[in-house]
Structures are given as C-alpha cells and as structure tokens.
Amino acid sequence: MISPPRIHRNMILEVAGLTMRFGGLTAVDQLSFAALHGEITALIGPNGAGKTTVFNCITGFYRPSAGAIRLHHPGALPTDLHRLPGYRIARAGLARTFQNIRLFPGMTALENLLVAQHNRLMAATGWGIGAVLGLSRYPRAEREAVETARRWLQATTLLDRADDPAGALPYGAQRRLEIARAMCTSPTLLCLDEPAAGLNPRESDDLARLLLLIRGQGTSILLIEHDMGVVMRISDRVVVLDHGRLIADDTPAVVRAEPRVIAAYLGEGGEDEAA
Amino acid sequence: MNLPAALKDAALGALVALGLFAPLVGLRTDVAPGGGLFLRTRWADVAILCGLVFAGRLALVLWTGRRGLRPSTAPGPWTARLQQAGRFFAPAMLAAALVLPAIPGIGRYELDLGILVLTYVMLGWGLNIVVGLAGLLDLGYVAFYAVGAYAYALLAQHFGLSFWIGLPLAGILAAFAGILLGFPVLRLRGDYLAIVTLAFGEIIRVLLINWASLTGGPNGIGGIPRPSFFGLPFSMAGGEGTFAGFFGLEPSPVHRVIFLYYLILGLALLTNWVTIRLRRQPLGRAWEALREDEIACRALGINVTTTKLSAFALGAMFGGFAGAFFATRQAFISPESFTFIESAIILAIVVLGGLGSQVGVAVAALVMIGGFELFRDLEEWRMLVFGGAMVVIMVLRPRGLVGTRTPSIALRERRAIGGDLVGEGRG
Numbered sequence A: 001m002i003s004p005p006r007i008h009r010n011m012i013l014e015v016a017g018l019t020m021r022f023g024g025l026t027a028v029d030q031l032s033f034a035a036l037h038g039e040i041t042a043l044i045g046p047n048g049a050g051k052t053t054v055f056n057c058i059t060g061f062y063r064p065s066a067g068a069i070r071l072h073h074p075g076a077l078p079t080d081l082h083r084l085p086g087y088r089i090a091r092a093g094l095a096r097t098f099q100n101i102r103l104f105p106g107m108t109a110l111e112n113l114l115v116a117q118h119n120r121l122m123a124a125t126g127w128g129i130g131a132v133l134g135l136s137r138y139p140r141a142e143r144e145a146v147e148t149a150r151r152w153l154q155a156t157t158l159l160d161r162a163d164d165p166a167g168a169l170p171y172g173a174q175r176r177l178e179i180a181r182a183m184c185t186s187p188t189l190l191c192l193d194e195p196a197a198g199l200n201p202r203e204s205d206d207l208a209r210l211l212l213l214i215r216g217q218g219t220s221i222l223l224i225e226h227d228m229g230v231v232m233r234i235s236d237r238v239v240v241l242d243h244g245r246l247i248a249d250d251t252p253a254v255v256r257a258e259p260r261v262i263a264a265y266l267g268e269g270g271e272d273e274a275a
Numbered sequence B: 001m002n003l004p005a006a007l008k009d010a011a012l013g014a015l016v017a018l019g020l021f022a023p024l025v026g027l028r029t030d031v032a033p034g035g036g037l038f039l040r041t042r043w044a045d046v047a048i049l050c051g052l053v054f055a056g057r058l059a060l061v062l063w064t065g066r067r068g069l070r071p072s073t074a075p076g077p078w079t080a081r082l083q084q085a086g087r088f089f090a091p092a093m094l095a096a097a098l099v100l101p102a103i104p105g106i107g108r109y110e111l112d113l114g115i116l117v118l119t120y121v122m123l124g125w126g127l128n129i130v131v132g133l134a135g136l137l138d139l140g141y142v143a144f145y146a147v148g149a150y151a152y153a154l155l156a157q158h159f160g161l162s163f164w165i166g167l168p169l170a171g172i173l174a175a176f177a178g179i180l181l182g183f184p185v186l187r188l189r190g191d192y193l194a195i196v197t198l199a200f201g202e203i204i205r206v207l208l209i210n211w212a213s214l215t216g217g218p219n220g221i222g223g224i225p226r227p228s229f230f231g232l233p234f235s236m237a238g239g240e241g242t243f244a245g246f247f248g249l250e251p252s253p254v255h256r257v258i259f260l261y262y263l264i265l266g267l268a269l270l271t272n273w274v275t276i277r278l279r280r281q282p283l284g285r286a287w288e289a290l291r292e293d294e295i296a297c298r299a300l301g302i303n304v305t306t307t308k309l310s311a312f313a314l315g316a317m318f319g320g321f322a323g324a325f326f327a328t329r330q331a332f333i334s335p336e337s338f339t340f341i342e343s344a345i346i347l348a349i350v351v352l353g354g355l356g357s358q359v360g361v362a363v364a365a366l367v368m369i370g371g372f373e374l375f376r377d378l379e380e381w382r383m384l385v386f387g388g389a390m391v392v393i394m395v396l397r398p399r400g401l402v403g404t405r406t407p408s409i410a411l412r413e414r415r416a417i418g419g420d421l422v423g424e425g426r427g
Helices: A051-058 A086-092 A109-116 A118-125 A138-155 A171-183 A201-216 A228-234 A252-257 A259-266 A269-274 B003-026 B043-064 B077-102 B108-133 B142-159 B163-185 B190-210 B254-279 B282-292 B294-299 B304-330 B340-353 B358-396
Strands: A011-022 A025-036 A040-044 A066-071 A094-096 A189-193 A220-224 A237-242 A245-250 B027-031 B037-041
Touching: A011 A051, A011 A220, A025 A051, A025 A066, A025 A220, A025 A237, A025 A245, A040 A051, A040 A201, A040 A228, A051 A189, A051 A220, A086 A094, A086 B294, A094 A171, A109 A118, A109 A138, A109 A171, A109 B282, A118 A138, A118 B282, A138 A171, A171 A189, A171 A201, A201 A220, A201 A228, A228 A252, A237 A252, A237 A259, A245 A252, A245 A259, A252 A259, B003 B027, B003 B043, B077 B108, B077 B254, B077 B358, B108 B254, B108 B282, B108 B304, B108 B340, B108 B358, B142 B163, B142 B190, B142 B304, B142 B340, B163 B190, B163 B304, B190 B340, B254 B282, B254 B304, B254 B358, B282 B294, B282 B304, B294 B304, B340 B358
Parallel strands: A040 A220, A040 A237, A094 A189, A189 A220
Antiparallel strands: A011 A025, A011 A066, A237 A245, B027 B037
C-alpha cells in the first residue's frame, strides 16, 4: 500500500503530482513525495524507472508537464521551483551534482569553489565595476570566500590539491570536489545524482561519512543511488520508483522488506515463472 | 630509437618526397626548337632530392631520439622556460613600447607601424575577452570596430563633439551593439554562433555602404577632427594656442604621431588592465567557467545570459574605443576598412597568441602585423612566408604561443595549467 503523501511541517522539498511526458512516453506519472528537513532522502529504483528525470525536473533542467515542486523555507513562503529558470533554482537554495561529473577541468580546485560562490561575491563587487576600480568591499568578501572554500576542501580531504586543475584530479577526488562545489553555494537542499558511481568500497565509505557530515551541518540531502549499501546505511527515508510510479516511501528497513520493491528489482517473478 | 625503425621512418619520408617531387620536379614541359611542347624528364634531380630527404629525416630522427615532432599541449620543458622568460618578457616589452618614440633612429614610418601594431594589440585584447575568456567564437568583431569609428566620426561631424567626449560615447555605442548581437545568439553554440557573428559583421558593413544619407555610403566620411592635447591642437602654424606654441617647441608633424602613439598605447594598456583585473574577480571567473562548462554554471546559480552579454558588451566596448581611435588617426573612414579579413586577422592574433593569454596576444599582434611589414621586401612571397609561419606555429604550439592558463587565485603556489585541460569553449 502506498501511504498518502506526507504533509509535514518539517518539509523542505515537496513534489506533488509530478508528471513528465516525452512525446508519447510518460517517464514520470503523478509522483508525489516529500523530503524532510535535516534528513537524507534516497530516490531509488531499477534502471529506467525515471529517477534522473525526476531529478532534472527538481533541479530545473526539465520543465515538468504537470504537477508542482516546492522548496520550503522555515518561516517563509515556499518557492515554486517548477516555474523558475534554472539558475534561479540554485539561488533559491538547491544545489546539485551530476551523474557524469561536470567540473571546470581547466580551473583549479580552489577556483571551482570560488565560481560556486559567484552570486555572493558578485554582490560584493557592485556588479564588477566597483571591483575593477578597487573601490569596494570585495577583498574582504573574497577572503571569506576563500575561507569557505578552504573549509570544504578540508572536509573533502582535497586541501593538498587546492591549486591543481580539477581535470587532473583522480576520479574519486573529482566526485568529492563536485560535492564541495555544490556545498559552496550554501544550499538548504543538496541533490546528488549517483555520487557513489565508480567509487571503490573505501571511497564509498568516505562518501557516506561526508554526506553524514553535511547532514550534521544542517543541509538536507536528496540522493539518487545504485549502491544499496550506501543507501541503506545513511538514508533516513527511501523513495522507490518503478516505471515512473511511486511504489514505496518509507524508512530503509521497511522498504527493504517491501514485496513490491523486491519484485521491481528482481523482476515480476510470480505468475510468469509459474506459467 | 633503434636504427631499423629510424631507417623505416626515413624511407617513408623519402617515399612522400618521391610522390611530391616526381610530378613537381621530375616532369617538365619545355618548348622544342620547332615550337611544339615536349616533356623533359629530370629523374636524376628527383633522386637527389629524395636522397636528401632520406638523409635529413634519418639524421633528425636519430638526433632527436624520438619519432618525429610530437605536438603536445601539456606543459613541457619549453613551456617552463618560456614562463620563466615571460616573467621578464612582459615588463621588457612594456618598457620598449614606452620609450620607443625616444629611441634614436625611430622615424615617422616606425611610429606609424607601432601605432598600427598597438591598434591590433588592443583589438586582440578586446576580442580575447569574448573568445579567450568567455569561449564565444566571434567572427564579426570588426563590426564593433566599425560602430566605434562611425559613431565617433558622425558625432564629431554632426554635433561637433571633441575626441575626448566622442571616445567614451563611441565605446558605449559599440557596447550596445555588442548587447544587440548578444541577444539573438545567446542560445547558439560553436559553429552556429560563429556563422551568426560572421553575418552580423557583414550586416554592419552592408548597412554602412547602403545607408548613404547617414554614412556617406562607399564614399565614407572625411574631415574627422584630430585629437587635441588637452585642448591644445597640433598645428603646423605654431602660435599661442597650439601644442608646439604652448610648450615652446618647433612645430613638427611628428608631435601628433608621437601623441597618437601614446594615446593608443594608453588605450591598449587600459584594455589589458581591465581584463587582468576582471580575470581575478567573480565576473572573469564566471566567464572562464562558462567556457569550461555552461550547464554546470547554470546549476551553480550563475545567470548565463547576463554573463555572456557582459562579455560581448565589454569586448565590443574596447573594439569601439579602438574604432574611435582609428577614425581620429585616419581622419577618413569608409566601409572598406571593415571587411571580414580584419575580423579574421584579429581572431588569428588571438588564436596564435593563445586563447586567454594577454602576453601571447601582444606577441602575436607584433608578429602578425609587424612581421607582415618586415617581409615587404619579399614581394609576392610575402603571403607564402606568412602562411608558412602560421602553420609552423600551430604545428609546434597547437594551443598558441602561450598555451597554458595561469590560475586567477591560489592558496599556496600558482602553477600554470596545461592547455589540454583548459576548455576552448563551445559557444
């Protein structure tokens, strides 16, 4: 049984009736779920279940065919993400990483993290003009930005590689740097698209620790992941999709035992095999 | 490198030479005494040439110990050496530019050449903002040069504005033209962007030719006022109110040339200064990030539209400044000065210099414009030498003279980043 969507005071992301069609194909069908403040919510499902489509709708890379996506702020009106252009979504407090890493390879790790703080720095420069003339609060703002970057480099154990070009870092380090870059935008919700893909078990453990640290600092996390070890260990809530529909939304322990989830992952066994 | 492999490599080289020289040298048509044509063969010469190629290639391969020239964009020993030299090179070049008019033996011709080179240095630096930093391939940059030149010429003619008021206005109008071009091309990338900017450059030129009531059409605009030295005109008459009279100098036409030289030097340095400052600031970093990955920029909350437009506008503004300078120096402008080949030369300067590198662009402008003048004695071979030089540079240094990128900020040590990692921009 699917419980009705949880309406909760502590909600940070609310997805209501989300539908996404590509021509005749309905990739996501009437999906409703919520992510709570201070939690790690995992979005899982077999290949082609529509996870990345949901993700792209939330982060503004697709415009949904129907439904609403809202980002809630404590003590303020929610933001309607489905109406905002892509770059405004990031400014509303939602940061993302990409399944295939998208760093700025020719810029150093530090520069990558400073680009992420563009909007805050830009405000301090008085739209670039003041800073060219050396008239503004820019130097202090930049020192603070470098300090923030240094903190996240430390948290992702990349401090030694701060002045190396991002494209020359090993794969696992690039993954961590992308998370650090997303965190430098000071998001309230961090969306990760398969952060453990291609990592070895030790790196996966490090990643899990990093995500728990981020949650501990007050940023909620929504993640798509295939590595069930990571998902079950760190998630507070697991949302399972199959063929664009919600089939389970509960704690990891309950989801693991849910027959529909097992069926979706192992194939619709039952009557087919009997026949 | 072992000998058999070297021999094989040299034999291959000789084979290529045979293919080339057999028709080029081996066969020759001559006029027979009777008046008819006959084919003369010179196989001995071909054999000698192929032998030379074989020996030369063998020596080269054995000497260098590797298989041919291997172009690489990663920073090699050469790059490190260039960078060490570069630390002194840029100030040395600046000093040479500053004292050039005072060097004995520098006459009017050399100063005029210096002004020409500096104009292209400035245009190169202006285009470098758009192509080198923001990664937007602009094939119509000369349009902004034209807008600046015509803006100043028309403002001076119709409203009697002096150069010092016309210059910023020309820059602002060119920046508007840049934004005007920017809007329709915002969603275009790579080749498509290049085509539209190319068309924009041509539209401006055709407009200048056909809007005869305003621009004078193909006849151009003449009698554009010359710049004054803080209100003191350069005049051969001498007298109280002129530059020569005020400073008690013998009136000389060289005064104006020297003044124009320092004027364009100042304008070029302004372009350089603004670019260097912006590179270390959020706007400049956002441009470079845009060149590296536009989608990631959007995910980080960077407004891609305004960032691109600001690059177009700023690049166009410096083009407009250069245009106003061109108009006041020539005192006459016509659409012929703003053809596509100018855009191509400016783009070639930026690409040869190395995308995003200020020093590289300056050197490339010096080589392209100054070198072109040096080869004047070679007459019809000039274009051949010129084209050959460009090919050699691109083979040896595929990412331009300065193919590395210097980080804008560092925690500890600023190290150059190899060109193979730096994006070229896809629009």
